[in-house]
Amino acid sequence: MPAWSDRLTELGIRLPAVAPPAGAYVPAVRTGTLVFTSGQVPFVDGVIAATGKVGAEIAPEEAKQHARTCALNALAAVDALVGMDAVVRVVKVVGFVASAEGFTGQPTVLNGASELLGEVFGEAGRHARSAVGVAELPLGVPVEVELVVEVRPDE
Structure with missing residues (x-):
């Protein structure tokens, strides 16, 4: 199993601190071998x-x-819950884009998140x-x- 934390270091990526929830929820939840993150917004240094x-x-x-930043914040939530090296693969990304009337480039915007996950996890990031x-x-x-990421079973 690859050491994703080493890959982050190779890429010069430092995960941010997990943003405190702005409501009655938690940043990430594990059920079985899946971790679901709450929606992450583009917080940088708490702003x-x-x-x-x-x-x-x-x-x-x-x-x-900003989508890339959101994905980094989501990875930070995963890391805080189970550790980056427990990740087996990325299963699903859901992205929301506040769109001006007539804007239809949402997939291109979300490529910022998807491309980051590919950089970090390679084939396991698809x-x-x-x-x-x-x-x-x-x-x-x-x-x-x-x-939504798959993680190793509890040991």
């Missing part, structure tokens, strides 16, 4: 990195970078995905990402 709608205030390429355009997201953020 929202951007607000606005993609295709209006936020350019799609900028939103793609996943199913949903990319959904929405009118609004919590705190006015442009992107929110959640993950």
Whole structure:
């Protein structure tokens, strides 16, 4: 089994601290060999990195970078719960994009998350995905990402 924590180091990626929940939920939950993260927004050092709608205030390429940040925050939640090296594979990514009227590039925005997962996990990072355009997201953020990952059975 690969040591994903070593891969993060090779890539020069440091997982952020897990953002405290903004409501009555937890950042991640394990059931059996699956870990589900709560939706993660683009927090950087405890501060929202951007607000606005993609295709209006936020350019799609900028939103793609925010999706990457969201995925890093989701990985941090996984790491805090079970440790990165327990991950077997990424199963599913669900991404929400606060979209201006007429914006249809949600899949391209979510590639920011998917590409990061590919960099870190290689073939084990290939996943199913949903990319959904929405009118609004919590705190006015442009992107929110959640993950489902398979982990090793409890030992």
